[in-house]
Amino acid sequence: MDSISKFLLLELNLQTYNMLSVCVSYKIPNPLLVKAARGEPVNRPPAWMMRQAGRYMAVYRKLAEKYPSFRERSETTDLIVEISLQPWEAFHPDGVIIFSDILTPLPAFGVPFDIEEVRGPVIQTPIRSEEGLKALHSLELEKLHFVGESLRILRHEVNGHAAVLGFVGAPWTIATYIVEGGTTRTYTNIKSMCHTAPHVLRALLSHLTQTIADYIVFQVESGAHCVQIFDSWGGQLPPSMWDCWSKPYIEEIVCMVRNKCPETPLVLYINGNGGLLERMKGIGVDVIGLDWTVDMADGRNRLGSGISVQGNVDPAYLFSPLPALTDEIQRVVRCAGPRGHILNLGHGVLVGTPEEAVAHFFDVARSLKFNTPLQDHASEEQELVV
Numbered sequence: 001m002d003s004i005s006k007f008l009l010l011e012l013n014l015q016t017y018n019m020l021s022v023c024v025s026y027k028i029p030n031p032l033l034v035k036a037a038r039g040e041p042v043n044r045p046p047a048w049m050m051r052q053a054g055r056y057m058a059v060y061r062k063l064a065e066k067y068p069s070f071r072e073r074s075e076t077t078d079l080i081v082e083i084s085l086q087p088w089e090a091f092h093p094d095g096v097i098i099f100s101d102i103l104t105p106l107p108a109f110g111v112p113f114d115i116e117e118v119r120g121p122v123i124q125t126p127i128r129s130e131e132g133l134k135a136l137h138s139l140e141l142e143k144l145h146f147v148g149e150s151l152r153i154l155r156h157e158v159n160g161h162a163a164v165l166g167f168v169g170a171p172w173t174i175a176t177y178i179v180e181g182g183t184t185r186t187y188t189n190i191k192s193m194c195h196t197a198p199h200v201l202r203a204l205l206s207h208l209t210q211t212i213a214d215y216i217v218f219q220v221e222s223g224a225h226c227v228q229i230f231d232s233w234g235g236q237l238p239p240s241m242w243d244c245w246s247k248p249y250i251e252e253i254v255c256m257v258r259n260k261c262p263e264t265p266l267v268l269y270i271n272g273n274g275g276l277l278e279r280m281k282g283i284g285v286d287v288i289g290l291d292w293t294v295d296m297a298d299g300r301n302r303l304g305s306g307i308s309v310q311g312n313v314d315p316a317y318l319f320s321p322l323p324a325l326t327d328e329i330q331r332v333v334r335c336a337g338p339r340g341h342i343l344n345l346g347h348g349v350l351v352g353t354p355e356e357a358v359a360h361f362f363d364v365a366r367s368l369k370f371n372t373p374l375q376d377h378a379s380e381e382q383e384l385v386v
Contacts, residue, residue, distance in 0.1 A: 033094045033163035034225050037265035037287050039308050039340040045333050047365035048095030048165070049358070050269070050289075051348025052087045057355060059086050070115050074100050080150040085157060090355070091362045095163045095226070095342075098150055098219075102169030102230055103177060108143040109211050110135045111178055119182060126181040128193065130200055136207050139214045148222035155223035166224030168215055170231035170268075171208040171253070172246035178204065187236050194245060201245070209249045213256040220261045228267040229253070229285070235272025242276055247283060254284040267310060271347060277302045292346025296335035308340035315345045318357040325357060329364045334384050338370040 030038075033046040054060055060083060064073065073079045083099040103121055106113050113123045127133060141148070154164045177183070179190040179201075193201045216227050234246045254266060268280055269289030280288050281303050288307060290299045292314035299309060317328050333343060343365050349358065368384060 028160045031094065031160060031163040031225060033165075033342055034265060036340060036342050037226055037267070037308050039286075039306075041339060043370055044368045045336070045341050045343040045365060046094035046163075047343035047362055048093040048097065048162075049087075049345050049349050049361070050097075052091075052093060052097065052358075053083050053099050054349065055351050056349050056353040056358070057086055057090070059090075070101075074104060075146050077146045077149045077153070080146060081153045081157070084150065084154055087358075088158065088162065091359055093162065093362055094365075095165045096154055096158050097165035097167060097228075098147065098154065098224075100147060100167070102167070102174065102232070104147065105139065105144060105168075105211065105215050106174075106178075108140045109207075110137045113177075121177060122182045123178060124181075126189070127178050127204060128189065128197065128200065130203075133200065133203055133207075136204075139211045139218075141214075141218055144215070144218065148218060151219060151223035155225075163225040164223055165226050165228060166216070166219030166222075167228040167230060168212050168219075170229050170234060170246060171205045171212060171249040172237070172242075173231050173233045174208050174212070175201070175204055176233050187233065191237075191241075194241065205245070205249050209252050210256075213253045216253065216257050216266075217260050220257075220264050224264070226265045226267065227257075228269060228289070231268065231270045234270040235276065239275050239279060243279060247279060250285075251283050258284070265308075267342075269310070281307060287340075287342060289344065290346060294346075296332050300336060305337075305340070308342065309336055310342040311344050312346035313344070313361075315347050315350045315353070318345075318350070318353045318361065320357075322357065322360050325360060326364050329361065330368070330384065333368055338384070 032042055033048065036042050036046050063083065067073050067079060073083060080099050084096055087093060088096045103113055111123060113121055115121050125132070151164060151166060158164060176187060176190050179193060180187065219227055229250060231246055231250065234242055237246060250268065257264070257266065265286040267287040267289055268283060268285040270276060270280065271291055272293070273280060273291055274294045277288070277294070277299060286308055287310050288303060289310040290296065290312040292312050294312060296312055303309065313328055313332055317325050329343070333341065370384060
């Protein structure tokens with residue numbers, strides 16, 4: 001057989017494999033978390049935790065001693081998969097999120113960075129001028145092969161028993177690191193740019209918008225059931241400035257992703273989002289994550305029943321006596337109602353959190369039942385069976 005014939009046969013086999021894969025995927029029911037994200041009826045609230053893989057777990061700390069570089073741990077396929085599956089094997093959450101970082105894609109579009117032990121992420125050449133923008137280029141996905149490989153393996157490993165979650169940083173949040181040169185508590189450089197060099201900041205945000213949209217699509221095509229957008233520092237903006245410097249760029253990302261991945265639920269989380277809920281509602285995502293400073297019942301009233309919510313147990317409750325944690329989980333679930341709620345913390349798992357408390361969180365979540373999931377939130381007190 002000549003080389004051309006071999007090539008055509010290989011192409012035919014790949015096409016047949018892809019068609020069979022698509023057919024098989026349609027037969028696998030959506031994970032519980034995906035159903036809740038879409039607002040479909042569920043018999044209990046699905047649960048996962050932000051930052052659920054990490055330093056609170058002894059098995060992670062042991063691995064980190066062997067591989068002390070965070071970037072090695074988060075940019076090596078075997079390590080990413082192992083770490084991502086540590087909480088899955090220990091607690092069986094309803095969502096398995098890839099072990100990564102919102103800054104991971106930066107080198108793939110022209111922004112190198114380091115992570116120092118004390119300072120955290122460091123960008124040696126911050127972008128604050130038109131000259132700095134010249135370093136940016138389109139996303140080179142081959143440099144993120146470990147993300148795609150890891151998501152594909154995770155999808156296979158959980159085998160439909162949980163949702164595989166991807167995540168990205170929102171343009172404003174990523175821009176804060178690029179402009180400030182790393183972590184900041186004041187955001188003075190980037191907030192000043194809003195007034196002193198708005199054209200530069202808009203150009204940076206526009207570039208990040210396209211890049212992040214491409215990255216989300218890449219994660220979905222690699223196996224992510226659902227993707228969370230972290231606008232972690234969006235809450236540091238006054239609402240009127242968030243309207244100008246963050247919201248439109250997230251809206252554009254949602255629009256671009258919807259065109260290519262219309263069935264994939266998108267979650268938006270902003271730390272300190274109490275003053276932004278109504279603004280977040282109109283952005284086009286499927287789920288809004290609430291931090292623990294927002295009362296779940298109040299959040300539901302402000303957002304309405306047309307959008308799903310995620311959260312929002314205070315992470316500090318995991319240091320409380322287990323009965324107190326149980327009561328708080330049940331309160332949050334009652335306030336959220338039986339449809340369109342993903343149980344989570346209001347922020348990430350804290351360092352030092354007892355593993356038995358995390359296990360208890362998921363045990364309680366699995367024990368909850370909605371006896372009439374088709375009813376609306378008005379009769380929520382009668383619908384939660386504990």
